[in-house]
Amino acid sequence: MQVKGKGLLKGLGITLKRFFKPKVTVQYPEQRLPLPDRFYGKPEFYYDKCIACNMCVNACPNKVIKLETEAVDKKKVVTRYDFDQQYCLFCGLCQEACPKDAIKFSKDFELTQYNRPDIKIKFVKPEQVEQRKEEIRKAAAEKAAAEAAKAAQEAALKPETADKEGT
Ligand code: SF4
Numbered sequence: 001m002q003v004k005g006k007g008l009l010k011g012l013g014i015t016l017k018r019f020f021k022p023k024v025t026v027q028y029p030e031q032r033l034p035l036p037d038r039f040y041g042k043p044e045f046y047y048d049k050c051i052a053c054n055m056c057v058n059a060c061p062n063k064v065i066k067l068e069t070e071a072v073d074k075k076k077v078v079t080r081y082d083f084d085q086q087y088c089l090f091c092g093l094c095q096e097a098c099p100k101d102a103i104k105f106s107k108d109f110e111l112t113q114y115n116r117p118d119i120k121i122k123f124v125k126p127e128q129v130e131q132r133k134e135e136i137r138k139a140a141a142e143k144a145a146a147e148a149a150k151a152a153q154e155a156a157l158k159p160e161t162a163d164k165e166g167t
């Protein structure tokens with residue numbers, strides 16, 4: 001014999017049981033759950049650490065990273081480091097490959113953008129490139145000046161040494 005309202009009572013029983021159990025939901029975005037240590041969120045690039053070795057580019061299976069360099073006084077200057085997030089697998093291979101910790105992933109998972117072009121992150125700013133070029137040129141000029149001064153000092157000492165040898 002079928003008892004009327006049996007299903008309803010069963011459902012209410014489950015609701016009642018759940019009502020007194022601890023809540024598993026959080027009030028996002030006010031409340032946030034802790035993320036695992038190895039979570040890969042928004043990428044971060046440290047321009048000053050990068051040595052333009054291309055290891056991250058070669059490690060990436062999806063060709064997400066575009067790196068461009070320019071030679072200044074026989075030194076490589078990174079002029080472009082674009083990260084196209086829409087193709088990223090967040091596998092962390094680029095981070096693992098980097099010998100200088102120049103590319104890292106934060107725990108920021110809010111990556112949505114209103115405009116499609118904004119998904120691509122252009123990490124390198126023109127003023128950073130100019131500053132790096134200036135630093136290299138300055139260092140090269142200082143080195144050349146030091147070498148010239150050393151050569152002049154050596155040249156000045158030479159006749160003195162020659163005189164001593166002659167006597
Ligand atoms: S996390 Fe993986 S897919 Fe994304 S840029 Fe790095 S290597 Fe490429």
Ligand code: SF4
Nearest residue numbers: 050051053054056098
């Ligand atoms: S692996 Fe690191 S140091 Fe080398 S190019 Fe990539 S970010 Fe720069």
